Amino acid sequence: MAHDERRLEVLRAIVQDYVSTNDPVGSKALADRHDLGVSPATIRNDMAVLEEQGYITQPHTSAGRVPTDKGYRLFVDRLSAVKPLSVAERRAIERFLDGAVDLHDVLGRTVRLLAQLTRQVAVVQYPTLSRSAVRHLEVVQVSAARLMLVLITDTGRVEQRVVDCPADIDAGAVAELRTLLNSAFTGVKLTEAGDKVPDLLETAPAHLRGLVATVSSTLLETLVEPSEDRLVIGGTANLARGNALDFQGTVSPLLEALEEQVVVLRLISEVDAGTVLVRIGEENAHEALTGASLVTVGYGSADRALGGLGIVGPTRMDYPTNMAAVRAVARYVGQILAES
């Protein structure tokens, strides 16, 4: 029906205008700014229907309309085309990310870039340990009965733990241990590291067996558990800027949730590489986020997402542009990490 189609067109226009002006949008303003081909009165009828269906709402009688979460959802799902980035923007991304010296640096640059591009809070997850593989394991003797274990993953992430051993260890044992561990674990995915332990224990020479057991258990406990997945956050100043109005006055619950990390981490890690995921307002179960939207995507190669990244902002955001930015940045980051 041409009828329904125009109504959706009206919704799209409302979302676009509201996002750019931050004022509730009325029928007359809509008719002026968009070529809908009908009069304000007709638009009013459409708006009444859209309101009844729950896509828009008025803050108070005799004010313009504002999209609801449901309205944004429909807009994102059906009414928006992902806006391709400008050449300048693509170039900026490349320039920004080139020359990073290590993983920490790559992710730091990424988060700054994303925050700058979208003018929202940017969030980048460290490559998940559980999806990485062991590149190298290093054992360093710290004191007589103390070892430091350093794990280097194929994604460039480095993790360390100190292990207290029951008895003193001599340097030769450390070297042997290093060789043993590396031959057992190098190239093995962290999720599968546990399977290798029985084998390892069996093949280990008797005098090392206790040591190997202690070290392996620390390794599994502390490194394979995904508890320690980290998050880099940037652009929080964007919250405090004009956007403060979008969060009924105070941004501090949101800042707290961001610092808490765990909530955002859970949301951001539920992603596939390639498909941008948008969560709008109330769709976020967590209370502090009900006024916010998340735009997230996984990075890494298609078959193997290393982690997630994205942005957090008010529901009133420019979804098409932000989705494009998030996707493009994720693509570049994936490339860079694949190279190293």
Add this chain to the structure above:
Amino acid sequence: MAHDERRLEVLRAIVQDYVSTNDPVGSKALADRHDLGVSPATIRNDMAVLEEQGYITQPHTSAGRVPTDKGYRLFVDRLSAVKPLSVAERRAIERFLDGAVDLHDVLGRTVRLLAQLTRQVAVVQYPTLSRSAVRHLEVVQVSAARLMLVLITDTGRVEQRVVDCPADIDAGAVAELRTLLNSAFTGVKLTEAGDKVPDLLETAPAHLRGLVATVSSTLLETLVEPSEDRLVIGGTANLARGNALDFQGTVSPLLEALEEQVVVLRLISEVDAGTVLVRIGEENAHEALTGASLVTVGYGSADRALGGLGIVGPTRMDYPTNMAAVRAVARYVGQILAES
């Protein structure tokens, strides 16, 4: 003179009241809440003098007085005793920091603890590389002509760099290189690492000399330079809470400065272990910080500060309590890092 002394007492009372109520404080309120032993009229005379001397000011005629930066400075230098922490607080510090598994974890806990204790933004600097010594150097072959260098310092910090080599390398050379580097650098302070290079080059077997030169130069360039000193920031939600009023409405320049890191880093690294340093408002050269105060201190053993930590908040803050908290936390962190 008893005269001057009472005037200072008045200033102290003004600072205390203003910090706790956030209202400009008038002569009558002062007389009511403090046992100054004189009438409001007398206090008014004292206040007039204090204002003339620049220690207090009125936001507008016929409002109470508010301390100026100079007033806070005098208060901090001469009028406040550092308030000892309660037993509960000391216990909280211990509880909070115990059970940290690695450096990252220690600093993360520290920043959360400090933010919670002071209700301000907390900032912790990673142990400065230049003041650390090498505990171990690890060399991992990433691909035929690529090595990854992992540096572990005695403060538990781990740094990594990828080195591109001019020619392919075989596994034996990597092992030799590892031994060479460790015997040359282990235990050496990073600041003095440069001095060891000539020796190292001389003693290296001819076939490794090129490789050693490449690797050493990367090592020096990227690791000894203090450019990469890192900062952990937490408690930014405290800015957005009530404190927003203290920063003429917007906290976003301050958030930007914090994310920038470099400014704060410079300020925070100018510290001695043990003596708490307070910078008030305009004393901070950087524009974004002129409305803020910093309370910083170094952590580490007395003879060797590893880094700085502190808080950033409005000039209107509870200096005695915050100074005590910052000092206590720094002491515990120093202890914990010394142990590992």
Add this chain to the structure above:
DNA sequence: GCTGGCACTCCGACCGTGCGAGTGCCAGCA
């Protein structure tokens, strides 16, 4: 099914007023 017109609603900006807190000054007192 669209359109112009019309009556109605209601927010928010504007303005004027009054109150209260706080001040400076002065004359009197120890």
Add this chain to the structure above:
DNA sequence: TGCTGGCACTCGCACGGTCGGAGTGCCAGC
């Protein structure tokens, strides 16, 4: 000489009423 109570004055701010404009819903006509 220094403190005190009293008094007139100032000024910001909260309060309440008014007015205009933007926007709506409804209706009759095309």
